[in-house]
Amino acid sequence: MPIVCIIVYMMLDSQRDSKIPENSTNDFHLIIESTYDHPTLTDYYINLTPFITLSIFVAALLVILNISIFCTTVAKVLKQVDATQWGPSIFLCSLYPCIGCAALATILVPKAWLICHTVMHLCFTVGAVALRELCFRYIESEANYIKATDAAALVFNTPPCCCCCRCFPSAMPSKPKLCILRYMIWQMPFIQGSIMLVLNLIYYGEQDLYKNVMIYFMPFIVCSILLGIWALNIIVRVVTTMRSGCGLMKKMFCLQLILLLCKLQYMLLDSQLNSVTLGNSYPMNHTVYKQTIINLLILIEMVLVSILVQNAYKTSPLENGK
Numbered sequence: 001m002p003i004v005c006i007i008v009y010m011m012l013d014s015q016r017d018s019k020i021p022e023n024s025t026n027d028f029h030l031i032i033e034s035t036y037d038h039p040t041l042t043d044y045y046i047n048l049t050p051f052i053t054l055s056i057f058v059a060a061l062l063v064i065l066n067i068s069i070f071c072t073t074v075a076k077v078l079k080q081v082d083a084t085q086w087g088p089s090i091f092l093c094s095l096y097p098c099i100g101c102a103a104l105a106t107i108l109v110p111k112a113w114l115i116c117h118t119v120m121h122l123c124f125t126v127g128a129v130a131l132r133e134l135c136f137r138y139i140e141s142e143a144n145y146i147k148a149t150d151a152a153a154l155v156f157n158t159p160p161c162c163c164c165c166r167c168f169p170s171a172m173p174s175k176p177k178l179c180i181l182r183y184m185i186w187q188m189p190f191i192q193g194s195i196m197l198v199l200n201l202i203y204y205g206e207q208d209l210y211k212n213v214m215i216y217f218m219p220f221i222v223c224s225i226l227l228g229i230w231a232l233n234i235i236v237r238v239v240t241t242m243r244s245g246c247g248l249m250k251k252m253f254c255l256q257l258i259l260l261l262c263k264l265q266y267m268l269l270d271s272q273l274n275s276v277t278l279g280n281s282y283p284m285n286h287t288v289y290k291q292t293i294i295n296l297l298i299l300i301e302m303v304l305v306s307i308l309v310q311n312a313y314k315t316s317p318l319e320n321g322k
Contacts, residue, residue, distance in 0.1 A: 037282065037285070037287070038110045038111040038113070038287060038288070039110065039111070039282060039283030039284070039285070039288065040111070040283070041109060041111070043282075043283035044110060044283055044284075044288070047283050047284050048284075049284050051289070051292075052107075052284065052288070052289075052292060055107060055292045055296055056107055056108065058296065058299075059103065059104045059107050059295070059296060059299050060104060062100065062104075062296075062299040062300060062302075062303055063097070063100045063101055063104050063299065065303055066096060066097045066100040066299075066302055066303050066306050067097045067100075069097075069303065069306040069307060069310060070093055070094060070096065070097045070306060072310065073093045073306070073309065073310040073313060073314070074090055074093065076310065076313075076314045077089050077090060077093065077313055077314070080314060081313070084137050085134060085137050085138070088130045088131070088133045088134035088137065089134060089313050091127075091130045092127055092130050092131060092134065092251065092254075092255070092309075092313070093306075093309055093310075093313055095123045095124075095126075095127050095255075095258065096258075096302050096305055096306045096309060097302075097306070098119065098123055099119070099120050099123055099258065099262060099298070099302050100298075100299055100302045100303075102116040102117075102119040102120050103116065103120075103295040103296075103298045103299045103302070104295070104299065106291055106295045107291070107292050107295050107296070110287070110288050110291055113291055114199070114200055114203050114204075115200060117262075117266065118196040118199075118200060120258070120262040120263070120266075120298075121192065121196060121262070121263060122189065122192060122193055122196065123258055123262075124255065124258040124259045124262070124263070125188040125189040125192045125193070125225075125228070126189050127255050127258065128185050128188055128228055128229070128232050128255065129185055129186060129188070129189060131232060131236070131251060131252065131255055132182065132185050132232055132235055134251070135235050135236060135239040135248060136235075136239070138239060138242075138243045138246050138248075139239055139242055139243060181231040181234060181235060182231075184227050184228060184230070184231035185228050185231050185232050185235075187224060187227065187228065188224055188225065188227075188228035191220065191224045192221065192224055192225070195217050195220060195221055198217075199214065199217060225259070229256070229259075232252070233252070236248045236249065236251075236252045247312050247313075250308075250311070250312035251312050251313065253312075254305060254308055254309045254312055257301075257305050257308075258305075261298060261301050261302075261305070262298060265297075265298075266294060266298070269293075269294050269297070270290065270294065273290045273293065273294070274286075274290070278290055278293075
């Protein structure tokens with residue numbers, strides 16, 4: 001069916017100057033729409049299929065389960081973690097039910113998929129800022145880190161730029177260097193947020209233009225994320241040398257799972273499922289079924305990650321250095 005639509009579209013494009021009956025043109029557009037377009041909210045709910053109905057029910061249960069795990073995690077954090085660390089710890093734990101709610105919203109309102117995907121994307125960037133703040137709350141401040149470690153060298157050979165930075169010498173920590181690392185992390189929510197805002201405006205204004213310009217934004221998105229992860233990895237590793245019992249590497253891994261599952265996995269499955277015929281004609285078409293499957297998978301994964309997060313943030317007072 002997709003191949004037929006592409007051939008039909010190419011035939012229309014090659015004969016743009018010829019006189020084609022209006023009814024015929026409308027039929028061709030209807031064929032393309034029936035395969036790929038997101039349905040309107042009215043058409044979507046009037047034509048619900050058993051699979052989509054069951055998916056909505058299961059997704060709602062998974063979100064409730066995720067929120068329940070989050071509430072349990074918050075109770076343990078408030079009981080076992082120092083009060084100065086409550087804010088960033090609870091905020092980081094709340095990212096996973098937020099992603100679950102965004103995945104559920106995508107299933108409930110298919111046309112809002114890019115807005116919901118943006119929420120998932122930005123959860124990682126603001127989470128990186130919160131984790132950086134939590135790191136320095138474990139050791140009180142940047143100045144205290146410099147003093148406590150006797151200016152031990154910062155190692156730049158860390159993922160994801162470990163291969164590119166082997167030639168970089170280690171550097172003595174100082175306020176300007178730590179400030180640069182801070183800005184490298186803080187740039188992510190601002191740059192990523194600005195790019196995603198522009199992409200949302202383009203997509204909901206002109207979808208064809210979005211498909212043409214999306215590729216040009218990818219280098220900026222990737223470079224911004226790589227810089228942010230690299231700086232955060234440096235900070236996590238140097239703080240871990242002072243507070244090895246705080247489980248910072250577990251917390252960093254849980255945060256990176258957001259990027260892996262909600263961005264990389266999303267893009268991979270989106271392209272792979274296009275090779276499989278899903279759904280019927282408009283409105284319950286291939287796009288609706290594809291997004292439902294992907295977001296159901298994300299919801300299941302977020303429940304599992306939330307359990308892992310609970311273990312990572314359930315730090316005893318002794319491990320926190322109280």
